[in-house]
Each structure stands twice: as C-alpha cells, then as structure tokens.
Amino acid sequence: MAIAEVPRFVRADGPDKVTGSGRYAADINLTGQLVAKFRYAGVSHARITKLDTSAASAMPGVFAVLTAADVPDVIYSPVVPDRRLFAKDVVRFEGELVAAVAAVDAATAQAAVDAIVVEYEDLPIVDDLEAAMADGSPLVHQDWESYAVTGDTVQRPNVASFSSIEKGDVDAAMASADHVVTSRYVADGCHALPIEPRAVVAQWEGEKVTIWTSTQVPFGARAGVCETLQMPASKVRVIVPHLGGGFGGKCGFHFEAHVAALAKAARRAVKLVFSRQEEMVAPDRRREGMIVDITSGVKADGTLVARSGWIAIDNGAYTADAAFFPQLAAMHVAGPYAMEAVKIEASLVYTNHQPSGSVRAPTAPQACWALESHTDELAAMVGMDPVEFRRANIVDEGVEGAAGQIYGEIGLRRCLDAAVDASAYSDDLPDDEAVGVAISWWPSFPGPSGAYIKIDSDGSGMIITGAQECGTGSVMTLRMLAAKELGMEPEDFQLVYQDTSAAPYDTGATGSQTLLNNGRAVVEGAREVAAQLRDLAADRLEAAPDDIELASGKAHVSGSPDKAVSIVELAGVAAEGEMLIGKGSGTPPEYPSVSAMCVGDQGLAGWAGPQFACHAVHVRLDRETGVVRVLDVSAAHDSGTIINPVAAHGQVEGGIMMGVGQALTEGTQYGDDAKQRNTGLLEYKLQTAADAPTIHTEFIEIPDPNAGPYGAKGLAEAPNVPTAAAIANGVAKLVGMSVRQLPMTAERVWMTSEGMSS
Amino acid sequence: MTTSYELDVNGVTYPVTADQGKNLLSVIRENVGLTGTKEGCDDCECGACMVLLDGQPLNSCSYLAVQAQGRQVTTIEGVMDGPEMHALQRNLLEAGGVQCGFCTPGMIMSAKALLERDARPELDAARIGLSGNLCRCTGYAKILSAVEATAVELNT
Numbered sequence: 038m039a040i041a042e043v044p045r046f047v048r049a050d051g052p053d054k055v056t057g058s059g060r061y062a063a064d065i066n067l068t069g070q071l072v073a074k075f076r077y078a079g080v081s082h083a084r085i086t087k088l089d090t091s092a093a094s095a096m097p098g099v100f101a102v103l104t105a106a107d108v109p110d111v112i113y114s115p116v117v118p119d120r121r122l123f124a125k126d127v128v129r130f131e132g133e134l135v136a137a138v139a140a141v142d143a144a145t146a147q148a149a150v151d152a153i154v155v156e157y158e159d160l161p162i163v164d165d166l167e168a169a170m171a172d173g174s175p176l177v178h179q180d181w182e183s184y185a186v187t188g189d190t191v192q193r194p195n196v197a198s199f200s201s202i203e204k205g206d207v208d209a210a211m212a213s214a215d216h217v218v219t220s221r222y223v224a225d226g227c228h229a230l231p232i233e234p235r236a237v238v239a240q241w242e243g244e245k246v247t248i249w250t251s252t253q254v255p256f257g258a259r260a261g262v263c264e265t266l267q268m269p270a271s272k273v274r275v276i277v278p279h280l281g282g283g284f285g286g287k288c289g290f291h292f293e294a295h296v297a298a299l300a301k302a303a304r305r306a307v308k309l310v311f312s313r314q315e316e317m318v319a320p321d322r323r324r325e326g327m328i329v330d331i332t333s334g335v336k337a338d339g340t341l342v343a344r345s346g347w348i349a350i351d352n353g354a355y356t357a358d359a360a361f362f363p364q365l366a367a368m369h370v371a372g373p374y375a376m377e378a379v380k381i382e383a384s385l386v387y388t389n390h391q392p393s394g395s396v397r398a399p400t401a402p403q404a405c406w407a408l409e410s411h412t413d414e415l416a417a418m419v420g421m422d423p424v425e426f427r428r429a430n431i432v433d434e435g436v437e438g439a440a441g442q443i444y445g446e447i448g449l450r451r452c453l454d455a456a457v458d459a460s461a462y463s464d465d466l467p468d469d470e471a472v473g474v475a476i477s478w479w480p481s482f483p484g485p486s487g488a489y490i491k492i493d494s495d496g497s498g499m500i501i502t503g504a505q506e507c508g509t510g511s512v513m514t515l516r517m518l519a520a521k522e523l524g525m526e527p528e529d530f531q532l533v534y535q536d537t538s539a540a541p542y543d544t545g546a547t548g549s550q551t552l553l554n555n556g557r558a559v560v561e562g563a564r565e566v567a568a569q570l571r572d573l574a575a576d577r578l579e580a581a582p583d584d585i586e587l588a589s590g591k592a593h594v595s596g597s598p599d600k601a602v603s604i605v606e607l608a609g610v611a612a613e614g615e616m617l618i619g620k621g622s623g624t625p626p627e628y629p630s631v632s633a634m635c636v637g638d639q640g641l642a643g644w645a646g647p648q649f650a651c652h653a654v655h656v657r658l659d660r661e662t663g664v665v666r667v668l669d670v671s672a673a674h675d676s677g678t679i680i681n682p683v684a685a686h687g688q689v690e691g692g693i694m695m696g697v698g699q700a701l702t703e704g705t706q707y708g709d710d711a712k713q714r715n716t717g718l719l720e721y722k723l724q725t726a727a728d729a730p731t732i733h734t735e736f737i738e739i740p741d742p743n744a745g746p747y748g749a750k751g752l753a754e755a756p757n758v759p760t761a762a763a764i765a766n767g768v769a770k771l772v773g774m775s776v777r778q779l780p781m782t783a784e785r786v787w788m789t790s791e792g793m794s795s
Numbered sequence: 796m797t798t799s800y801e802l803d804v805n806g807v808t809y810p811v812t813a814d815q816g817k818n819l820l821s822v823i824r825e826n827v828g829l830t831g832t833k834e835g836c837d838d839c840e841c842g843a844c845m846v847l848l849d850g851q852p853l854n855s856c857s858y859l860a861v862q863a864q865g866r867q868v869t870t871i872e873g874v875m876d877g878p879e880m881h882a883l884q885r886n887l888l889e890a891g892g893v894q895c896g897f898c899t900p901g902m903i904m905s906a907k908a909l910l911e912r913d914a915r916p917e918l919d920a921a922r923i924g925l926s927g928n929l930c931r932c933t934g935y936a937k938i939l940s941a942v943e944a945t946a947v948e949l950n951t
Binding site: 046047048050051052053054055056057058059060061063064230231232233234279280281282283284310312313507508509510683684686687690691692693694695717718719723725726727728729731732 | 824829830831832833834835836837838840841843870871872874875880884885887888889891893894895896897898899900903921922923924925926927928929930931932933934935936937938939
C-alpha cells in the first residue's frame with residue numbers, strides 16, 4: 038500500500054550523483070586552505086612522558102600545531118563522558134589523537150607530524166573481555182569513578198555501562214524445563230566502512246566558524262563542536278555536502294572540532310581528508326566485538342520456558358554513544374520470543390581497542406546470530422523442525438515479550454511464513470547446499486524533528502528540513518509526503534537540507550529515524566500549507582474551506598472537479614500578501630512501558646514501532662576449503678507501511694549484503710599489541726558484485742498507529758540484523774554443528790567441520 | 796620533481812604542471828579540476844577512482860599521471876552525451892541503483908567498459924565485470940539490473 042501512485046521514484050540528488058557533478062566534503066576547496074594531518078598514538082596503552090612539538094612548529098609552511106594543552110580541557114561524550122579531543126597524559130588506543138598539524142600541503146603537514154616528539158611509558162594492555170572484568174585487572178580508565186555519567190547508567194571497574202533485564206523466576210522456570218541448552222558464541226568487531234572516507238573543511242569569519250563535513254548527524258556534530266570548543270550554537274554552522282555513506286560510522290561527533298581549532302589557530306581555512314587506514318583506525322564508531330553465553334530451558338513439546346544470558350561487549354577505549362548497547366544486546370539475546378522467565382546481564386567492557394559506536398543496528402546482528410544459532414540447537418534438542426519451533430514460540434499480537442511488552446498487531450509470523458515459503462527450505466537440495474532461517478526484531482526510535490514547507494510565487498515547493506540524507510533515500514522520500522498532502526508531484530519540491538543554520542533540528546541519519554520522525558514533521562508542515570491553500574481557494578471558489586480538495590496541482594470543490602483553481606495561481610496570490618509557509622515538528626510516538634526489571638535502564642526495553650523480519654538464506658559449502666557461498670536470500674520485513682518501495686527494497690538488499698560480509702569475511706583482527714592488523718581493503722574483505730546473491734524481498738505492511746507517517750516504522754537497520762544468523766543456520770546444517778565464531782571465515786568453517794576448535 | 800606535460804581528459808587537452816610522482820587521480824581532481832572521480836582507498840581495491848584509459852578501465856589512484864600522456868582519459872564527466880545522460884546513468888537512477896553515490900562514478904566507468912567489450916553480458920559476466928567496484932549501499936542488485944537494462948536498450 039505504497040502511498041505513491043508513481044511506479045518509480047527518481048531521487049532528487051540522483052542526477053548529481055550519476056554525472057559526477059555532486060560535491061562531497063572532499064570536493065570542497067577554499068582559497069588559502071591548509072592541509073590537516075593528525076599524530077596518532079600508535080600504541081594501545083601508555084603514559085605520555087614527553088610531548089615536544091617545537092620542531093614541528095618551527096618548520097616552514099606549518100601554520101598550527103595543537104595538542105591537549107591548546108584546546109579547552111573538556112571531557113565529552115553523551116551518557117558516559119570519558120574522552121578529550123587530544124590525549125592528556127595517557128593514550129588508550131592506537132588511533133587516539135595526540136596532536137594535529139595544519140600546513141601548506143600534505144607533505145609538509147606529514148613531515149611536521151613526524152617531527153613531533155612523543156615518548157611513552159608502557160601501560161598494561163587490556164584486550165580480553167573476561168580478563169578485563171575480573172577482580173584486579175589493570176584499568177583502562179583509572180579515573181572512571183569521577184566521570185559524570187548520566188541517567189540510570191551503572192558502572193563497574195572496566196565496565197562503562199551495565200544493564201540487565203529480568204522477568205519472573207528464571208531458576209524455577211529453568212528447573213521446570215525438560216531440556217536445558219547452553220551455548221557460547223563469540224563475534225569479532227567489524228567496520229561500518231562507507232566507501233567515502235570522511236573529510237572536514239573549516240573556515241572562520243570573525244567569531245563564527247563554518248564546517249563542511251561528512252557527518253550523518255549535522256546537529257550532533259555542531260553540538261560536539263560547541264561542547265568541546267566552548268562555543269554557542271549561534272557561532273557554529275555545519276554543512277554537509279552529499280554524504281558518501283555512513284552506516285553509523287559517521288554518526289556522532291568526530292573531527293570537526295579538531296579542524297575548526299586548527300583553522301582558528303592558523304587563521305586560514307583548513308581541510309582534513311582521511312585515508313582508508315585512518316578511516317579504519319581513528320573514528321569512535323565500529324561494530325563491537327561480543328561474547329554471548331545463552332542458556333535456555335524448553336519443555337519436551339518445544340515450549341520455551343526460560344532464558345538466561347551473559348553478554349560482554351567490547352567498548353574499546355572510550356564510550357562514544359555505546360552506553361545503551363548492553364540493554365539493546367540483552368533485548369536481542371532475549372529475542373522476539375515468549376517465555377515465562379528471563380534474566381540477561383550485559384556489560385560494555387573497556388579495552389584498549391578502537392572505541393565502538395553505533396554501526397547499523399548496533400549489537401543486533403551479532404546477538405541475533407548467537408540467539409538464532411542457539412535456537413536451531415534448541416529445536417534439534419527437542420527434535421523439532423527449526424521453523425516449527427519458532428512458530429511455536431514467537432511473540433504475536435496480545436502476547437507478552439521477554440521484557441514484558443505486550444504487542445499490538447505485528448507481522449512476525451507472516452514474515453516467517455513468507456520468507457520460508459519463498460525459499461528452497463522445503464526442497465530436496467544437493468548435499469552441499471542448505472537453507473538456514475533466522476528471525477529478528479529491531480526498534481523504531483521516536484524523537485524530535487522539524488521541517489519548514491513553503492510554496493513560492495511560481496507554485497514550486499520547498500522543504501527545508503534538518504534531516505540528513507546518507508544515501509538511503511529517506512530525505513528524498515520526504516518530497517512524496519509533502520506532495521501527497523498538497524496535491525502536487527514530488528518533483529515539484531526542492532530540498533534544502535544538511536545545513537544547521539537553515540533548518541530546524543533533526544537527530545540525523547541515525548537509528549533509521551528520518552522518515553519516522555522528520556516524515557511526521559513534513560506532513561504536519563505541509564498540512565499547514567494545505568490549510569492556507571484551502572482558505573485561499575475557498576475565497577475564490579465561493580465554497581467552505583473544508584469542502585476544498587487538493588489534487589493534481591489544483592484546489593477544487595469536493596465533488597466538483599471543474600470548480601477549481603490551480604495551486605500555481607493561488608501561490609501567485611499568496612505571494613502578494615499572506616505567504617504559503619508551514620512548519621511542523623509532529624508529536625513523537627510514545628515508548629511503551631514494560632514489566633521487566635531493568636538495571637542500568639537506557640530506555641530501550643519497551644519499543645515503539647517494533648520491526649520484525651525473517652531471512653531464509655540458501656548457501657552452498659565447499660567442503661574442501663570451507664568457503665561458503667550465499668546463493669539466494671528470501672527476506673520478509675514488517676517495517677509498517679512502506680512509503681517509497683524503490684528505496685525500501687534498496688535498504689533491504691544493501692542490509693543483506695552487509696550482513697553477508699559480516700557473516701563470512703568482515704572481522705577485525707588484532708595483534709597482541711591490541712592494534713588492528715587488517716586496516717586496508719586488501720586484508721579486510723568486503724563483498725563484491727561477484728559475491729552478490731539474488732534477493733527476494735516481501736514487505737508485510739501493517740500500519741502502526743504509534744509510529745511514523747501513515748503507520749511507517751523505521752527500516753534502514755532492520756535488514757542488516759538476521760542475515761548472518763540465517764547463513765549460520767544454513768552452514769550448521771551442512772557442517773553438522775554451529776560455527777561459534779563470527780565471521781564464519783573459510784578457515785573457521787573448515788576447522789569446525791573437521792571437529793577442531795577454531 | 797615538478798614536470799610539465801599535457802593530458803587529454805574527456806577530449807580536452809589540459810596543461811599540467813605537477814610532481815612527476817603524482818597519481819592520475821590527484822591530477823584529475825586537483826590539476827584538471829574534475830572531482831567526479833573519487834578516492835576511496837588509494838589501494839586499487841574499491842574502484843571509486845575508476846577511469847577509462849584508451850577505453851580500458853583503470854584505477855587512477857595507482858597510475859602515474861605522466862604515463863597517461865598521449866592517451867585518452869575518460870572520467871565520469873565525459874560520459875554524458877551532450878546534455879543527455881548516457882543510458883547507464885539514466886537506468887541506474889530508474890532502477891534505484893544509486894544511494895550514497897560515492898561509488899557510482901567508478902561503477903559507471905566499469906559498466907561502460909564492460910558493455911563496450913561485451914554488449915549483452917550474462918549475469919555472471921556482469922557480476923565479474925563490476926567486481927572491482929565496491930558498493931556498501933545497494934547490495935549490487937539494482938546496479939546489475941541497470942546494466943542489464945542498458946544492454947537491452949543499446950542493442951534493440
């Protein structure tokens with residue numbers, strides 16, 4: 038029930054992108070601009086005993102050299118503030134910034150970076166999650182108890198954030214089970230890896246700075262600059278040119294303040310462009326490694342009665358936005374299943390690795406992989422078909438979930454049926470092929486968001502929105518919503534976006550929230566303009582405003598299509614007096630309450646607009662080498678109403694491909710020195726077109742009254758969640774047991790099939 | 796060491812004065828001034844910097860610009876047919892094969908080269924023909940559809 042009558046939707050930014058005329062941050066160049074380069078720690082944990090920038094500062098062509106001593110001493114990050122712009126006294130991961138340089142060209146800047154003298158005294162490396170949590174472990178942050186954490190955040194030594202979800206008496210329920218199964222799964226960290234490495238350009242005019250940056254969250258980036266450089270929002274303007282992908286890796290606040298501070302010190306515009314290696318090492322956004330222990334109790338008839346879980350999540354050296362990860366991971370280890378009792382504890386553990394942060398559905402693909410692999414083990418234990426086992430235990434309308442939320446009409450059962458039916462699950466397959474099935478869920482994230490709508494004197498529309506387009510097409514889709522309200526065409530609207538000094542606030546391209554939240558804002562703003570048009574038309578057509586309908590570029594009297602005036606004409610009239618201007622921020626949906634007891638609550642046990650999915654993945658295994666090939670994916674998704682089908686299919690297909698990579702090839706490898714060993718695309722393997730499976734997608738469209746416009750939920754993250762899990766279940770069928778490490782590389786699959794621990 | 800030479804890019808001859816070790820990608824972006832060609836890895840792995848050199852696809856990040864003297868360089872800016880988009884560009888948009896767009900110029904150059912050497916590629920040939928271009932957004936499905944649609948359009 039797509040709202041558009043148009044069968045296809047060509048993006049407004051598309052022509053720029055296919056012709057090469059579109060400007061990305063690295064394409065921005067300003068007169069007199071200098072080049073920024075960073076000096077990184079290069080070691081994973083050490084005390085700085087000497088830091089001397091005098092030789093670098095003295096080099097010809099060097100305009101600025103900054104260290105912690107040159108910027109305000111601010112400890113930042115939301116919820117768990119634990120880091121500074123530059124290392125002070127201690128470095129805690131290899132990619133931590135020690136100093137920054139601005140110079141006339143890249144070679145001079147690099148020479149200056151190299152001329153900075155830094156001496157270290159080694160500190161013990163913390164890189165094992167369980168050892169880090171043990172009594173007496175060396176601490177990553179000696180001063181952790183002094184950090185000004187907010188909300189209900191619970192901390193422990195080397196644990197930045199702890200959460201538990203508990204409902205019912207798990208011991209009693211477990212004792213009532215006929216079978217108890219315990220599994221451990223271990224996932225490596227991996228990267229968001231947008232193809233565009235980030236770039237930042239900053240230029241001052243007096244006390245005001247303008248920053249062009251490749252961020253997913255312009256307002257978040259502005260807030261970070263304001264906090265760390267102690268500036269009011271009125272003096273900072275953040276502009277995002279076209280953004281070359283994000284996947285969470287460009288969420289949050291990164292290097293905008295460093296470049297702004299360099300530009301201020303140098304009194305020149307300064308430009309930073311990251312190399313691929315920097316992109317892999319320095320940002321505090323990568324997908325977190327995770328250890329998951331799950332124990333479940335089932336009755337002989339296949340009824341799930343109890344689950345306990347223990348989760349350790351690799352936070353890395355600083356917390357970025359990850360304080361909510363434990364609660365979200367706990368929800369994903371509970372999963373969309375009904376059970377009497379549950380107790381899951383999750384810890385976000387400090388290590389000397391690169392910091393973790395929100396990457397497309399943070400914590401979910403790994404936790405889902407663990408849970409759904411475990412679920413196939415449960416089915417095998419009671420002798421049930423895995424799909425039948427799921428049908429018997431999933432949440433549904435009126436059923437209480439693990440955290441105590443009672444669901445309205447949801448499409449999980451229909452997703453399971455649709456994905457399995459569209460796959461080769463029931464077919465006789467060759468000995469080296471199998472279909473694995475996994476189900477998943479993911480929240481929608483209601484939040485504040487604003488937009489202005491106007492119609493100019495020539496009848497052309499404009500949407501001025503705080504929303505950020507990271508490629509998904511969600512900002513492009515806003516035009517469809519405005520067009521529908523105003524009886525116009527999407528192409529009638531131009532977009533003004535990605536400029537914090539032009540538009541109202543929006544959270545940004547994060548949490549799949551653009552259409553959910555800014556969509557509501559655009560609809561509300563467009564309805565204001567529609568009311569203005571109706572008033573004007575009513576006057577001219579001698580009818581009541583309530584009897585005016587807007588359609589096909591005209592305002593006409595209801596039931597009398599010929600009694601009409603064009604919107605272009607009305608716009609001309611309005612331009613002479615009371616202009617056509619609307620504003621909207623919508624009312625965010627409410628988060629539902631839950632009955633579970635939540636320690637370290639981050640507000641994510643009750644989900645508004647819960648999304649559901651099932652993937653059935655057809656895999657082939659080369660038993661000689663352990664190489665797994667994904668042949669075909671059948672996906673079914675309940676993300677509520679689908680507004681823009683072309684973009685929605687694109688999200689599912691892209692999410693699946695990212696999931697295939699995470700399942701099979703993408704994983705960060707660390708040396709004993711806690712440094713990443715595969716920071717280039719030669720060693721860190723993405724999936725290519727040659728690896729691409731065929732993908733069949735079905736949307737189970739159930740409008741959700743407590744969600745976005747027309748009952749739309751979020752979408753962009755959900756398709757990334759169950760793919761790795763479904764692949765794992767297909768591989769387990771062929772190997773005879775689960776591969777307990779992610780990614781399931783050829784080596785790990787082969788060793789598992791040979792009965793060796795990998 | 797700085798050197799001066801001429802470079803033919805999209806049929807226009809540009810005078811270039813640059814370090815002789817400067818790669819073709821940087822010369823195209825900085826000296827010639829065409830920024831449609833992107834840098835994603837500087838390692839020949841992502842394909843965002845793909846251009847055509849005498850019609851053959853080439854990762855311009857790893858090729859010395861001085862070596863391109865006397866040869867024809869085609870970038871994304873040279874793909875349009877006057878004011879009209881090339882069928883590949885139009886079909887990519889219509890299929891939904893463009894999301895963030897950062898890989899798109901390189902992808903178009905590889906697809907153009909593919910279709911010039913194989914007018915009606917089988918699906919597997921198209922997959923392999925584009926396997927030097929990484930896309931994180933699309934899962935490749937809609938890009939492959941666009942290549943197929945273009946092959947049909949240009950050969951009927």
